[in-house]
Structure formats: structure tokens, C-alpha cells
Amino acid sequence: MIFASDNWSGAHPAINEAMARESAGMAAAYGESVLDKAVEKRFDEIFERKVAVFFVGTGTAANSLAFAAVNRPGGVVLCHREAHVIEDECGAPEFFTHGARMAPVDGANGKIDPDNLRRELARFKPDFVHAGQPMAVTISQPGEAGTLYSAAEIEAIAAITHERGLALHMDGARFANGLVADGRSPADMTWRHGVDILSFGATKNGCWCAEAVVFFDPAKAEQFRYIRKRGAQLFSKTRFVAAQFMAYLENGRWLDMAADANRMADRLRAGLDASAAGRQAWPTRSNEIFAVFPRETAERLRAGGAVFYDWNAPHSMHNITGPDESLVRLVTSWSTSEADVDQFLALLGTL
Amino acid sequence: MIFASDNWSGAHPAINEAMARESAGMAAAYGESVLDKAVEKRFDEIFERKVAVFFVGTGTAANSLAFAAVNRPGGVVLCHREAHVIEDECGAPEFFTHGARMAPVDGANGKIDPDNLRRELARFKPDFVHAGQPMAVTISQPGEAGTLYSAAEIEAIAAITHERGLALHMDGARFANGLVADGRSPADMTWRHGVDILSFGATKNGCWCAEAVVFFDPAKAEQFRYIRKRGAQLFSKTRFVAAQFMAYLENGRWLDMAADANRMADRLRAGLDASAAGRQAWPTRSNEIFAVFPRETAERLRAGGAVFYDWNAPHSMHNITGPDESLVRLVTSWSTSEADVDQFLALLGTL
Amino acid sequence: MIFASDNWSGAHPAINEAMARESAGMAAAYGESVLDKAVEKRFDEIFERKVAVFFVGTGTAANSLAFAAVNRPGGVVLCHREAHVIEDECGAPEFFTHGARMAPVDGANGKIDPDNLRRELARFKPDFVHAGQPMAVTISQPGEAGTLYSAAEIEAIAAITHERGLALHMDGARFANGLVADGRSPADMTWRHGVDILSFGATKNGCWCAEAVVFFDPAKAEQFRYIRKRGAQLFSKTRFVAAQFMAYLENGRWLDMAADANRMADRLRAGLDASAAGRQAWPTRSNEIFAVFPRETAERLRAGGAVFYDWNAPHSMHNITGPDESLVRLVTSWSTSEADVDQFLALLGTL
Amino acid sequence: MIFASDNWSGAHPAINEAMARESAGMAAAYGESVLDKAVEKRFDEIFERKVAVFFVGTGTAANSLAFAAVNRPGGVVLCHREAHVIEDECGAPEFFTHGARMAPVDGANGKIDPDNLRRELARFKPDFVHAGQPMAVTISQPGEAGTLYSAAEIEAIAAITHERGLALHMDGARFANGLVADGRSPADMTWRHGVDILSFGATKNGCWCAEAVVFFDPAKAEQFRYIRKRGAQLFSKTRFVAAQFMAYLENGRWLDMAADANRMADRLRAGLDASAAGRQAWPTRSNEIFAVFPRETAERLRAGGAVFYDWNAPHSMHNITGPDESLVRLVTSWSTSEADVDQFLALLGTL
Structure with missing residues (x-):
């Protein structure tokens, strides 16, 4: 993950x-x-x-x-x-x-x-x-x-x-x-x-x-x-x-690999949208997703083995997170598997 | 070569x-x-x-x-x-x-x-x-x-x-x-x-x-x-x-590879010393050799398939080459073979 | 001026x-x-x-x-x-x-x-x-x-x-x-x-x-x-x-000269505030003043001999000027005279 | 001086x-x-x-x-x-x-x-x-x-x-x-x-x-x-x-001033050549002179009020000074007076 x-x-x-x-x-x-x-x-x-x-x-x-x-x-x-x-x-x-x-x-x-x-x-x-x-x-x-x-x-x-x-x-x-x-x-x-x-x-x-x-x-x-x-x-x-x-x-090959990465991101986006435990910070395409999670949710995900970074909010959206929330970035790659995504979503409570 | x-x-x-x-x-x-x-x-x-x-x-x-x-x-x-x-x-x-x-x-x-x-x-x-x-x-x-x-x-x-x-x-x-x-x-x-x-x-x-x-x-x-x-x-x-x-x-492994390269350089040095067609410009060790060849010898070697570079003379030796001579550099590597060296020396007329 | x-x-x-x-x-x-x-x-x-x-x-x-x-x-x-x-x-x-x-x-x-x-x-x-x-x-x-x-x-x-x-x-x-x-x-x-x-x-x-x-x-x-x-x-x-x-x-001496410059700026500020032909863009102190003039007023002032620069609006105030207005900067110095200021204000129609 | x-x-x-x-x-x-x-x-x-x-x-x-x-x-x-x-x-x-x-x-x-x-x-x-x-x-x-x-x-x-x-x-x-x-x-x-x-x-x-x-x-x-x-x-x-x-x-005016400086340098050169206490390091023109003095002479000149710098020898002349000698630079300017030069030469023992 x-x-x-x-x-x-x-x-x-x-x-x-x-x-x-x-x-x-x-x-x-x-x-x-x-x-x-x-x-x-x-x-x-x-x-x-x-x-x-x-x-x-x-x-x-x-x-x-x-x-x-x-x-x-x-x-x-x-x-x-x-x-x-x-x-x-x-x-x-x-x-x-x-x-x-x-x-x-x-x-x-x-x-x-x-x-x-x-x-x-x-x-x-x-x-x-x-x-x-x-x-x-x-x-x-x-x-x-x-x-x-x-x-x-x-x-x-x-x-x-x-x-x-x-x-x-x-x-x-x-x-x-x-x-x-x-x-x-x-x-x-x-x-x-x-x-x-x-x-x-x-x-x-x-x-x-x-x-x-x-x-x-x-x-x-x-x-x-x-x-x-x-x-x-x-x-x-x-x-x-x-x-x-x-x-x-x-x-x-390059486009196939990129398509795989993007598809995993789409799967992740869909899971996020279906979840009450977090939200997409703004609509994205390609293989990057930005999400807002309650801080304890982010900690729980990390404790469960998920690895992702906190992210600086855009200047124009510096209030995007509430006091107990984190903005995080999730990136998929050519080698991300469906299992990775599904395990993450399961942790999130979506699956 | x-x-x-x-x-x-x-x-x-x-x-x-x-x-x-x-x-x-x-x-x-x-x-x-x-x-x-x-x-x-x-x-x-x-x-x-x-x-x-x-x-x-x-x-x-x-x-x-x-x-x-x-x-x-x-x-x-x-x-x-x-x-x-x-x-x-x-x-x-x-x-x-x-x-x-x-x-x-x-x-x-x-x-x-x-x-x-x-x-x-x-x-x-x-x-x-x-x-x-x-x-x-x-x-x-x-x-x-x-x-x-x-x-x-x-x-x-x-x-x-x-x-x-x-x-x-x-x-x-x-x-x-x-x-x-x-x-x-x-x-x-x-x-x-x-x-x-x-x-x-x-x-x-x-x-x-x-x-x-x-x-x-x-x-x-x-x-x-x-x-x-x-x-x-x-x-x-x-x-x-x-x-x-x-x-x-x-x-x-690193030292073995270097030893191979140096050994091939030694073989080349020995061949040069045995040849009348060129001379070492100065004594070297390790895997670099500098040689002075008559320009037509250098051309003949290249025509025969040898690849090497002309080299700028040191400032203190700017008269090292005669009017029709070239200073060249010869470098061996871990993948240089005895055959490479011997073929070169054969071209030079040593072998 | x-x-x-x-x-x-x-x-x-x-x-x-x-x-x-x-x-x-x-x-x-x-x-x-x-x-x-x-x-x-x-x-x-x-x-x-x-x-x-x-x-x-x-x-x-x-x-x-x-x-x-x-x-x-x-x-x-x-x-x-x-x-x-x-x-x-x-x-x-x-x-x-x-x-x-x-x-x-x-x-x-x-x-x-x-x-x-x-x-x-x-x-x-x-x-x-x-x-x-x-x-x-x-x-x-x-x-x-x-x-x-x-x-x-x-x-x-x-x-x-x-x-x-x-x-x-x-x-x-x-x-x-x-x-x-x-x-x-x-x-x-x-x-x-x-x-x-x-x-x-x-x-x-x-x-x-x-x-x-x-x-x-x-x-x-x-x-x-x-x-x-x-x-x-x-x-x-x-x-x-x-x-x-x-x-x-x-x-x-340095403070006296600066005081002279600032005083002339105060005089200019007062004149601007008294004028209907322009306005201070924002409140200033010291010897710089920023003013908004109708473009034709700015042209008239220049035609009358006043020299000053148009100025880029601050990013946060990029709408400070109306469609036919200019933001300008006016700077006084130790050698600015009351006559300079008064002549400018007269041109502006204040005096 | x-x-x-x-x-x-x-x-x-x-x-x-x-x-x-x-x-x-x-x-x-x-x-x-x-x-x-x-x-x-x-x-x-x-x-x-x-x-x-x-x-x-x-x-x-x-x-x-x-x-x-x-x-x-x-x-x-x-x-x-x-x-x-x-x-x-x-x-x-x-x-x-x-x-x-x-x-x-x-x-x-x-x-x-x-x-x-x-x-x-x-x-x-x-x-x-x-x-x-x-x-x-x-x-x-x-x-x-x-x-x-x-x-x-x-x-x-x-x-x-x-x-x-x-x-x-x-x-x-x-x-x-x-x-x-x-x-x-x-x-x-x-x-x-x-x-x-x-x-x-x-x-x-x-x-x-x-x-x-x-x-x-x-x-x-x-x-x-x-x-x-x-x-x-x-x-x-x-x-x-x-x-x-x-x-x-x-x-x-610029050429007149330069001519004055050069003239004083000529006067200094002449004095140096006439002196046994030092020598010009190499022939110069314009307003710079390089001299070799016995170190104690240099010290004596400085003690007498002359101000000048020691100078790094050119690379090609690094033996220009003997073991107890200094290479120094002497520069004249538009404001150097004959008295300056003559006082220096007097100290040197030429005049």
C-alpha cells in the first residue's frame, strides 16, 4: 500500500x-x-x-x-x-x-x-x-x-x-x-x-x-x-x-504502464468518493489524488501499513483542512496493484 | 580494439x-x-x-x-x-x-x-x-x-x-x-x-x-x-x-575488474616497448598509456580498426612530439581482452 | 515638479x-x-x-x-x-x-x-x-x-x-x-x-x-x-x-533632509485629499505617495511639466484603477521645494 | 612618499x-x-x-x-x-x-x-x-x-x-x-x-x-x-x-595627469638605476616600477616613511629575488610630487 x-x-x-x-x-x-x-x-x-x-x-x-x-x-x-x-x-x-x-x-x-x-x-x-x-x-x-x-x-x-x-x-x-x-x-x-x-x-x-x-x-x-x-x-x-x-x-509500453497507473488511481478515486471517512480535496485525473482525512483516520491508515505524504495546501486553499484534518497526496504507479488499492480502501472502511 | x-x-x-x-x-x-x-x-x-x-x-x-x-x-x-x-x-x-x-x-x-x-x-x-x-x-x-x-x-x-x-x-x-x-x-x-x-x-x-x-x-x-x-x-x-x-x-569484484584492466595495460606497455613503431610518452601505471606514434602509424592503426584519442601534450612537454608525430592516449578497461591488445600490437608490427 | x-x-x-x-x-x-x-x-x-x-x-x-x-x-x-x-x-x-x-x-x-x-x-x-x-x-x-x-x-x-x-x-x-x-x-x-x-x-x-x-x-x-x-x-x-x-x-543633517522630504510629501498628500481630480491609492507616510488619477488628468499633469511614474498595482489590489485610470507614484526628496508641490497641486486644480 | x-x-x-x-x-x-x-x-x-x-x-x-x-x-x-x-x-x-x-x-x-x-x-x-x-x-x-x-x-x-x-x-x-x-x-x-x-x-x-x-x-x-x-x-x-x-x-586633463604620473615614474626609474641599493626587476614604462631591494633596505625605506607593497614574483621568474631580497612594486600617480620621489631616492642613498 x-x-x-x-x-x-x-x-x-x-x-x-x-x-x-x-x-x-x-x-x-x-x-x-x-x-x-x-x-x-x-x-x-x-x-x-x-x-x-x-x-x-x-x-x-x-x-x-x-x-x-x-x-x-x-x-x-x-x-x-x-x-x-x-x-x-x-x-x-x-x-x-x-x-x-x-x-x-x-x-x-x-x-x-x-x-x-x-x-x-x-x-x-x-x-x-x-x-x-x-x-x-x-x-x-x-x-x-x-x-x-x-x-x-x-x-x-x-x-x-x-x-x-x-x-x-x-x-x-x-x-x-x-x-x-x-x-x-x-x-x-x-x-x-x-x-x-x-x-x-x-x-x-x-x-x-x-x-x-x-x-x-x-x-x-x-x-x-x-x-x-x-x-x-x-x-x-x-x-x-x-x-x-x-x-x-x-x-x-510506456502508455500501457501509464494506463495501469491511471486505472489504479481511478479505482482509488471511486473508493474515496464512496467513503464517508475522507474526501477528494479537488477533482484530479491521471495518477495523483489529493484527499482530506481526519487526522486520526490518516494515522489509522498509516498504522495499517499505508504510506503517503502530507501535502502543503495550495495558497488559495489554505483553509481546505479543518482543524483536525490533514491534506494528503496519494500517487499510484505502473506497479500499483488492485490489491494495494483495495487493501487501502478496506482500511478506510469503504470496502 | x-x-x-x-x-x-x-x-x-x-x-x-x-x-x-x-x-x-x-x-x-x-x-x-x-x-x-x-x-x-x-x-x-x-x-x-x-x-x-x-x-x-x-x-x-x-x-x-x-x-x-x-x-x-x-x-x-x-x-x-x-x-x-x-x-x-x-x-x-x-x-x-x-x-x-x-x-x-x-x-x-x-x-x-x-x-x-x-x-x-x-x-x-x-x-x-x-x-x-x-x-x-x-x-x-x-x-x-x-x-x-x-x-x-x-x-x-x-x-x-x-x-x-x-x-x-x-x-x-x-x-x-x-x-x-x-x-x-x-x-x-x-x-x-x-x-x-x-x-x-x-x-x-x-x-x-x-x-x-x-x-x-x-x-x-x-x-x-x-x-x-x-x-x-x-x-x-x-x-x-x-x-x-x-x-x-x-x-x-571491483578490484578484480580493475586488475584485469591494469593487466591488459601492462601487456600493451610491454608490446609498445618492444616495438620500433612508437614509444611510451612517459612511464605510466594503472590502465592509461600515453604513446607517441608517427602520424602515419596512427592513421594506419585507426584504419585497421583501433580506436583511440589524440591527446593534448602537457604544458611542460609541448615539444614531446616531432613534426610528424601524434601524442595519443590508450585506455584499457575491465572488458578489454587479450585479443584486443594482441590485435593492436600485431597492427603495430610488434607481434 | x-x-x-x-x-x-x-x-x-x-x-x-x-x-x-x-x-x-x-x-x-x-x-x-x-x-x-x-x-x-x-x-x-x-x-x-x-x-x-x-x-x-x-x-x-x-x-x-x-x-x-x-x-x-x-x-x-x-x-x-x-x-x-x-x-x-x-x-x-x-x-x-x-x-x-x-x-x-x-x-x-x-x-x-x-x-x-x-x-x-x-x-x-x-x-x-x-x-x-x-x-x-x-x-x-x-x-x-x-x-x-x-x-x-x-x-x-x-x-x-x-x-x-x-x-x-x-x-x-x-x-x-x-x-x-x-x-x-x-x-x-x-x-x-x-x-x-x-x-x-x-x-x-x-x-x-x-x-x-x-x-x-x-x-x-x-x-x-x-x-x-x-x-x-x-x-x-x-x-x-x-x-x-x-x-x-x-x-x-541626514534627519533634517529626510524631514524636509517627508514634509513636502505631507503637503502633497494634503493637497491630494483636498482635490477632486485624484485620490490617494492607500494611506502612506514618509516621502512616497501613491495616487489614482483619471488617465487624462495624468496626461495633463505631465504636459504641464510634472514628472512621475506609472506604477504596477499590488497583486491584492489589481482592480484599484478603473478602466480609464492610472496608478502613479509620487516621491519627494530633500531638494523638493514647496513651489514644486504647489505648482503640481495648482495643475491638479487643488490650489 | x-x-x-x-x-x-x-x-x-x-x-x-x-x-x-x-x-x-x-x-x-x-x-x-x-x-x-x-x-x-x-x-x-x-x-x-x-x-x-x-x-x-x-x-x-x-x-x-x-x-x-x-x-x-x-x-x-x-x-x-x-x-x-x-x-x-x-x-x-x-x-x-x-x-x-x-x-x-x-x-x-x-x-x-x-x-x-x-x-x-x-x-x-x-x-x-x-x-x-x-x-x-x-x-x-x-x-x-x-x-x-x-x-x-x-x-x-x-x-x-x-x-x-x-x-x-x-x-x-x-x-x-x-x-x-x-x-x-x-x-x-x-x-x-x-x-x-x-x-x-x-x-x-x-x-x-x-x-x-x-x-x-x-x-x-x-x-x-x-x-x-x-x-x-x-x-x-x-x-x-x-x-x-x-x-x-x-x-x-586625463592625459596631462597621466603624463605627470609617468614623469614621476621615469624620475624614480632613473634614480633606481643610479643606485647601488636596489635594481629594477625588469624594464617598465608608464607609472609602475618593480624593484628588487635587499630586505633590510626595504625595511629602512619603510621606516623612513615610504609606503609600497611586496609583490608576488611572476611564475617564470620565481627566483628573481635572492634569499634576503624582496620584490616590491612602486606606483606613482597624478598627485605624486618630485619631492616624494626625491625624498625616496635620498632615503635609498641615490640623491
Whole structure:
């Protein structure tokens, strides 16, 4: 009954097999092997266009180095007020950009509100050196709140972003879960609606350590080789990442795994809705659920073996919990079983 | 006949098996799993004392973050003039320390000369703010030139380093190869002779991606958890690194692999010495060899299938090559076979 | 009729005279002259205790380097959502701290609300590496909104700040104006109520270029000499700053100048209140006023020779202006005359 | 008898007068005043072409921000091994460039040897990400060793620099002293022979605090406004710098002052050559002299009231002093008198 995070899961057997298979013999290091190149081509197919793709080791690295690629002196990245890049990366985005500011934009359900984005951007007058200069907008899909931007919402944000000549970045730490929840193709989820750079995460969904930065506009990637190396993210044996991606993207495995995770989340959501012992904090999709439990219920669940984290309430909902309640996050993964979910719900008293 | 680098080798089957074995089930992320903790204990045993150990993804990260841990404003790291941290890390050490300077110290055979070190340090008067403040000395063992510091040499450098209150860091990207070449224990190679921090590399010697920063003085590690996370080097599924180290350090496997690599290098050295077609540039030990070939010999070897890199001459030996000669580097690895070496020597005309 | 900013004013004749007087002869550079030391002692007297004081060139430098002095990896500074350090320093605080985050705290009237501060800090669980680590709280006195914290408010914020072991920094770009408006002594405004570090600004109030970082806890200043030099803020001829401070602090000149500025602001406030052509956006003290004018009134004033800036509305008041209105800022200085104010009010139709 | 540094001198009366004159009334802040614009035009005249000029507060800032303007990820600046940017700026160049490396190039007399520069640059293979990427070459004119590059030497260095597409920067902390010593015009000393960016220093030569970054290629200055503000070097009352430059550049005052300083240095050199009590360490021009004295002579001079600094020997001359000798630096300034020099020489026993 581990619902702490999808990164508590291990790796899919097919991932391990691919790594074992590719471990034989010598191959060019630093991303130049035949396998590396073959996997880069797979990304072109997946996204239905030529992309520039760079493997890195962590989602934090993917986001931070992506910002570095489009940074300018006094640079500002606009993001949701509770974005992962603000709340959970220990200042890495600021560090890798030598101090670009992550400027918070409010919005319900963990999503940037386009009107607020427009208003925030209007605070930056062109050539007004004191305020710094916006250089990117970033959205998470799915977001930290377990919600999804619609195609129309992404388009609205992209329009505002591009109007100011900024780059639109998507944090896709759970990209596959978003695709499956929404039924959109990778291209539709990204560049066809205006996304310029994607942090493509696979670690949480059945890999060991496989993240990539995907540039839909190769011009933005011009200096990225140096940015990645200077950022200590150029692995020597990159084929260990390439091998993971190869197995991950093979025959729709990545989407199957994400679908499994999402299905378990749906089962959990249904159980929560049927229970009087807790409630969903807000509607979610994909594989994250936020619930409010009486504190003693949360303790009882934990005592029964369930593992999950307390969660900081969104700024706009800081009264979401009553005095004796906890806001918690429940995450399912590709390896969550029905038994895990049902055992949890049984503890909760739903089953 | 790949002698390009030991990081062109793959992973040892035992490494893959360990990863596959540990991939089942859920485990705490971010270094908190049972396996992570067990491997941390293994490091204590290996080094015969309590150490603070942190897994990271690349050798560049290990070195750079180690410097960050002991950095001060205007910090200066003294290193050999051709140290890896200067020549081959794209400025990462400077970047992760917000601009600490890597101050070059001359010395024969790729090793810091203690007299030169003392003279360089004397340039920094205490409290003279303009020069900045030294904060560490770093040595590579084995060094980039394929040579080894003796215990006495390390002690001499450590004495000078500690006299000024600085930290002594060892870049052990090929630590096992050095241990085996020298017959010393890990403790003797490091803290017993004054090393404070070690970059412990395993990737080049049969792992996929397994590097660690080892602090023999835990006080220096106090802020390292934040430094590592901010540096985007805290993997979520750290057990994939832990599993590699577990298998690596099991039953002396790491030393066996290093011994294999060194033995192949010895075979190559012997063949070179027996050949009239080239010469060793300088005496080496461990698994790196530097050779001078007539340019057409180098071309012929490459045409025959040998892979190796041209190398920048040390500053003090910039006339080492004649007008039609090349300086090249040859590296063996745990997976280099006798056949590889013999085929190379046959091409060279030795066999 | 210049109300653009108090930094549009020149320097007081006494400042120029002091500089001319001190320009004769040789004196030790880099802060070691007799004059430098004498002025440092003056700061001890002004603050009724031993302080560590460092001259720098800009208020941005004072704030940014102060944060650098107490920074930690993944550091976070809590500040008001519309603080100068966020809105008007082009990312310098983030830059000089290698990416510390300026975390916004909401609060009415440009002042941090203690409850909100407590709630924001509670988001940072001890040892939770992902969120980073708070290292300071900063308040502006007077604030960007022209308001003042009471002694009780500062004490409340200091208590919360120190409970978490953080440093409390005060941005005193207009410190003298705040002192005069509030009738408090420098010691009462700062360390007696818990302020640890002060950016002491004199430029806006009659100097050319005279800012200082004052540490009430000298331990926090230990590395500051290096931080300042590395930050390119160690002037060679520091006595040009010292001379300014000497004249500035002589016989209460600094408070007299600030009192003049504040009096002119009071006159302007009274005139605005008497006018039907505009309104104060919110109540202010000291020498800043925020007004809402019909856009055509603002244009008329400008056409008549008045100079002032449009201003971004606070986030919590983004509807403060009607569709055809502008929010503007009016600042008086030591050199603002009654005639300036009266001419402005005449244009407005008040006089 | 102060020969410690030219920055121990004060300011010329004409500088003070200009500041006093410009202190009256209001003027646009942040470089937008009428005076600022007029002085910018003066720079065009001085250099006989349109330049982009930016005032900053210190020479360290000028150099560091100039490098930031042309920086790239993993950037490398090639400079003389004993350049001021390496030896005396506390890591500021590395800090402001987020870790660009100052790569030392050897050369006699404090000057980069073109052959060595070519050899160093050859170590950086195009697209070899590990080594980083050179982005600039910097020379000091006059250099830290008190010597001057000839026009032909600058041209040779510029040719090598531009061949690799790099920027050539000149550190002109004592630019006027160099011009006067060499009899060249500002244009001839810089862009006509290939210099792209100049750190134009006036502080040491009779100003208080007046430094400028001059871009001969305005395209390189595109982001400089943001770089300067983020670097805390945008003064609010910039006219205090502009006023200094106005008086400095008026009627050749800057060259007259430099000529005075150089003349006093010549007098000192002549006296040293005539003395048996010490010797010039190497031939110098402009206003710096390096001398070797028996240690007891140095002590005697200091006891007699002379002030000067011991100096680190160049790496290539580390045996320049005998066991009981000191290498010292003597610097004259615009305000050094014949009496100062003669009194010093009398102490030395020459007069």
C-alpha cells in the first residue's frame, strides 16, 4: 500500500532486460553510440517531427537546464504558484540559471490562469531594466495538483507566451500519464499547440533513470551540449539511458504502464468518493489524488501499513483542512496493484 | 580494439543482475531505501571507518559538488595544471562553486609538485582579499597522466594543505585501478594519509552510472544534502545506484575488474616497448598509456580498426612530439581482452 | 515638479564639500584609510552599539550581498510579494546568492503579514531537502508602498524569523525618511526589535553614492569582505563614500533632509485629499505617495511639466484603477521645494 | 612618499568642481540624464567612432561584466598568467560569468606571447564539449608588470583571437598612462588594432569612482543593460560618474595627469638605476616600477616613511629575488610630487 510517490516503484523487467542486452561490448561514450542515435530517432517518430533530444539524469536537471537554454540576464520564468520548479527542486532552476526568478502566477486547480498570466507579464514593461526580463513560461502536464490542461488552455497560454517572444516549456515528469488520461498524441499535447521545450520524464513510469529535454525548436538547443556538460549531466555511458528509453517506447509500453497507473488511481478515486471517512480535496485525473482525512483516520491508515505524504495546501486553499484534518497526496504507479488499492480502501472502511 | 576510454565499456553482468533483482517492489526514494542504507554501511567497511557517502551520477558532479561543500567566497582550488577538473569538465567545477578558481600547479608526470604547491599557496597572503582564498587542494589518483602518487607524496601534499587549513580532495575516477596498481588499501590510499574527501568512481570500471562523494570528515558534509539536490544530482530511484555499488563491492569484484584492466595495460606497455613503431610518452601505471606514434602509424592503426584519442601534450612537454608525430592516449578497461591488445600490437608490427 | 524618484535629486552641498576636502593627499585604499575607520565608528555611535559596517555602491548591492552573507545551498528569502528585491533589482538578489529564491509573502499595505509569514515558513519542513531552506526574512522600512512597520510589527516578524533560526534583514533604502516619520531612533528601528542586518541607504537622501551594509551580529559578517570584493563592490577610493557618510551623519543633517522630504510629501498628500481630480491609492507616510488619477488628468499633469511614474498595482489590489485610470507614484526628496508641490497641486486644480 | 598604488591618490580639484556643479537640481536617474548622454558622446569623439559605453563603479566590475557580455556556457577567457583578473579580483570574473575559467597563458614581461596563445587555443578542439569553449582573450594595457604591448603585438594577438571568433578585451585600468607612455591615440590603442571591448579606467588617474565599459562592436552590448543592473552596478545617480568623466576628458586633463604620473615614474626609474641599493626587476614604462631591494633596505625605506607593497614574483621568474631580497612594486600617480620621489631616492642613498 505504497502511495508515497510513483518514484518509489522499481523498473519494469523489460527495462532491465534492455540494459543487460546493451551492456555487452564497447560503444561510443557521451551520447555518440549507435543506440543513442537510434533512440534519438525514436523521439522524432513519437513526436511526428524532427526534434533535438538530450538525455539527462533527473527531472530537476531537465527543467533547470531547459530554462538555462533560453535564459537571459535578469531572466524570469513564469510558473504556477505551486509549481514543482518552485516548491520541490531546492532552488535548482534558479541555480542553473544563475538566478533567474521563478515568478508565481495564481490559478485554480494547479493550473496557470491565462488572465493572471497576462496580468503578470504586463508588469514587465519592455526595456524596463529593473524588473528583469521574462524569458519563459512553464506549465506542468499533468500538474502538481493532478490536473490537466486542455488543448485550448495550452493554446491560450502559448499565445500569450509567444506574443511576448518567450519560450513555452512543459514539465512532463508524468507525461505518459497525462497522454493516457487525455487521449491526446505526444504531438498534440506539445508542439501542435505551442509548446517549445518538453521535460520528458520516464523515471516515475517504469524506468530507473531516464529523463530527456526535447526541443521542438532546435535553434533553442544550440548551446545545450555545453549547458548539459557544464551542469554535470552528460553521462559517459549514456547508452544506459538510451536502452531504457528504447524499451520504454517499444510497442506502446510506456502508455500501457501509464494506463495501469491511471486505472489504479481511478479505482482509488471511486473508493474515496464512496467513503464517508475522507474526501477528494479537488477533482484530479491521471495518477495523483489529493484527499482530506481526519487526522486520526490518516494515522489509522498509516498504522495499517499505508504510506503517503502530507501535502502543503495550495495558497488559495489554505483553509481546505479543518482543524483536525490533514491534506494528503496519494500517487499510484505502473506497479500499483488492485490489491494495494483495495487493501487501502478496506482500511478506510469503504470496502 | 577500443582504447578510446574505459567509459566505452559496458556493465558487468553482475551489475545488471543486481539491478534487476532490486527492481521488484516499492522502496523509499531519494536515498532512503533499505538498500541505500546497506550500501552506505558497505562504504564504512571498505574504508575501515565511519564515512559520509553520497551517490551522484557523474564524476564531474562528484568533483564539482565536493568543491562546493568546502567552498568560500572567492574560493580557490589548487590542482595540477592538466587536471581533469581544468581540462575536461567544461567549467563544471567553477559553475557549481559559483566561480571558484581552479588554480594550476605545475609538476612532472601529471602530479602536483609539493614545492610548487607551497610556492603557489604562498602567493595567497592571509586576509588579502584581492587574491581570494584557497579552500582546497585536489589530486587525481591515478592521475590524468596515468601515474600514481606514492603514500609519501600524498602525505607531503596533505601536510601543506592542512597547514593552511584547506581540504584535500582526491579525484578517484579510476580509484580501483589505482588501488590495484599500488597494492594499497582504500584507507591507506586516502584518509590515513590525509585525504579529506574522495570522488569514488565506479562507472568506468564496470558500472553503468555509479559515482559517490565520500567525506572522511562528516562535518564537511553538513550542507551536502542540499548541495546535491540543488545540483540536480539527487536521483529519485537512488537504489539503482545502490544496487550497482552493492554488486561492485561484493567479494572484491571491483578490484578484480580493475586488475584485469591494469593487466591488459601492462601487456600493451610491454608490446609498445618492444616495438620500433612508437614509444611510451612517459612511464605510466594503472590502465592509461600515453604513446607517441608517427602520424602515419596512427592513421594506419585507426584504419585497421583501433580506436583511440589524440591527446593534448602537457604544458611542460609541448615539444614531446616531432613534426610528424601524434601524442595519443590508450585506455584499457575491465572488458578489454587479450585479443584486443594482441590485435593492436600485431597492427603495430610488434607481434 | 519632479516626483519621479528621490534618486533624481542631486547631492547636498555639504556632501560635495566633504568630498572636496578629503580629496587632498594620499590615503590608504580599499577601506583602510583613517577617514574610513572614523566613519565606521560613527555608525557605532548612531546605532548605540558596536556594528560591522561595509560601504557599497548601490542599494541593490547592499541587499544582495547581505543575503549572500547568510545564504545556504537552496536558500530562501521570505519577502513581501511586491518587495523591491523582487520587483526592481533585475534578479540581483538571486544572482549574488547563486539562485536563492525570493519567496513572496502576502500582506496588506506593502507589509508582510505575520500570520502569512508563519504559514509560508510552515511549508518548509525541517530537513525536507526538496523545498530548500529558508535563510532570511527581509522587510523594507519604509516599504515600497510608502508605509511603515510599527515596532510591534517588527517584533512579531522578528520573533517568527528567529524561532526558525533565520536572519532578519531590513532594506533601509529610505531609512532616514522612516526614522523621521516614526520618531524612532536608529537602534529602536533595528536591532532593539530584532533586526540582524540593515541595508543603510543614503544615496536617495542627499548623497551621491553612499550605501552600507550594517551587521548588528558581527558573526554574520565573517566572510563579507570576500563577498564584497568578489561582488565588485570594494571601491579602491572608499574614502569618497566615507566622506559622504561623514557629512551626511554630521549634526543630524541626514534627519533634517529626510524631514524636509517627508514634509513636502505631507503637503502633497494634503493637497491630494483636498482635490477632486485624484485620490490617494492607500494611506502612506514618509516621502512616497501613491495616487489614482483619471488617465487624462495624468496626461495633463505631465504636459504641464510634472514628472512621475506609472506604477504596477499590488497583486491584492489589481482592480484599484478603473478602466480609464492610472496608478502613479509620487516621491519627494530633500531638494523638493514647496513651489514644486504647489505648482503640481495648482495643475491638479487643488490650489 | 606613497608608492603603494595610484588608487591611494585623491581626486583632482576639477573633478570635485564638476561634481559640485552638477549636484544642483533634479536629473533623470539610471543613466538617462542630459549629462550622461553628453558624456557618452564624448566617448565617441575620444575614440573617433560610435561606441556603446556603460559606466560602472570599479575596474573589477568593468572587467567582469565585460566578460559576462560575451560569455557562453563553459566559457574560457585566455589571459596572461599573472593578469589582474586572475591575481587580484577575488574571483569576480569567474563569479560574474557563473564560472567562466580564466585560462593562464605564459609570456615574458607580463605580456601574452602570441605563440603561447595559439598553442593554448589549439588545446580547445571545436565542438569538444569537455574542454569548454573559449570566448575571449584579455590583455592589460599597460599590464600588471608595468609594460606595454606594441601595436604590432596587439595586432598579432587580435588576429589569433578573431580567427577563432573570440572577443579581444583590453583591461585599461591605467589606460591614460599607457596612451601617454606610448604616444598613441585612443583609437590606435584599441579598435584600430583589433580590440573589441575596453575597460576604461579613470579612478586611479584622478577621479573618485569612474570606470566604463566601452564596446567598439555595439552588437556585443545588446544585453549589457541587464547584465549591469543584475550585477548591482547601475548607479541611480549616474551623473556623479558622468560629471567625473566630463571633467576628466576635458581639454586633455586625463592625459596631462597621466603624463605627470609617468614623469614621476621615469624620475624614480632613473634614480633606481643610479643606485647601488636596489635594481629594477625588469624594464617598465608608464607609472609602475618593480624593484628588487635587499630586505633590510626595504625595511629602512619603510621606516623612513615610504609606503609600497611586496609583490608576488611572476611564475617564470620565481627566483628573481635572492634569499634576503624582496620584490616590491612602486606606483606613482597624478598627485605624486618630485619631492616624494626625491625624498625616496635620498632615503635609498641615490640623491
